[in-house]
Amino acid sequence: MPGARRLLWLIPLALVVTGGLAAGATFLGADRIESDLTARTRDALVAAELPSATVAFDGRDASIGNVPADQRGRARSVVLGVAGVRTAEVTGQPAEQAPEAGGHVKRDLQVRLDQLLAAEPITFQPDTAELTVQGTRSVSRVADMLTAAPANVTFEVGGHVARVPGGDPEGARTLSEERARVVANKLVEAGIAEDRVRAVGYGDTRPRSESGTTDLDRRVEITVR
Template sequence: MAGKNGRFWLIPLAFAVSGLLAFGATWATADRIEHDLQGEAQTALRDAGVAAPDVTIDGRDVTVADVPKGHGDRVRGVVGDVEGVRAVDVQETKADPAAVRTQQAIDGALRRSPIRFAPYGDELTGAGRRAVTHVADILRSAPTTLRFEVAGHVAKVPNLDGDEARALSRERADAVATQLADAGISRDRLTTVGHGDTRPVADGYDAKSDRVNRRVEIHVR
């Protein structure tokens, strides 16, 4: 009888061991989820052409710090689209006055003379090449600490699928970056990204809409 009673202590021990094993498995799973989400969020930001900010994970909640001023909504959208992310907290840095002035100069130049392309290709029009030359003058006068994202876009074309649209828009961005580099802007200061036809500035398939959507934008990063 004493032997049987002596084995009673094994029951709570078994429960304790099971509990510790369950806790360890849960902790390991949570840690793996956080690690995976961090990697996926960083990859999504990199693919979107966003300079690598500080990404931290708490469960399924993501905090992105050191985001350039004015880019919070974009970062929030990119990270929020990552599967498994529950909430996104974006912390923007204070605006750099030199960056603000440079972006304003670029935006003004491109409003007056947009960077345009021939249809269905990455060949700049004559006006497009002159627009890039004007932007290069602005970038040369900017502080060398500034970096620039060259973002390509295409018009909505019924027979152009998403992958083809992104590839063409990236080729257009690369063409502009090449001309900027030829004009003396260090290639290390330039990144390129292709958005395909996902960010039109005009709706419709008419010639005017196509012309304004077939463009490249340049953003200070």
């Protein structure tokens, strides 16, 4: 009988432990679901050119914030289009629309951009479209500056290469365009709309140094349009 009483006492304990494990598994599962939905929804918003929008999940229910007033309906549709999302609500005050830039705003931005690139050029490893450490750092700083620009400002990313004795002009143009595209892609990844960035390759036709063969000639320049 004492053994039977001990077994009866263990039954509720086992039920409590089992319930606790099940609750823990449910909590961890919900946390993973929310993390996955958040990551996929943010990707969808960036792809829809709404990179400033924020999103948070309570289970499968989304709360969207920091969206311009005229884009709130579209943002909600984008989020609802993500597999697994149950509901979506745009919350908070609409994000302020960036003012359109006049000529003086563009000129000021170009001056500041030129000063930055003069101090920290976007440079590349010789004969490649691989950024140097300095080039990577410079692109990051440029992206910070350009993402704050008004929405009607566009940018030409011009790629350049160093001169090579007996070099192929077509090969130089191709490499310079590849360099421009590397930088343009990083600007888009930073949140600038793809249709605002144009990559152009100039080959070795616009050297910065006298010889045209230095690191300064393996570069990318950015022009505000």
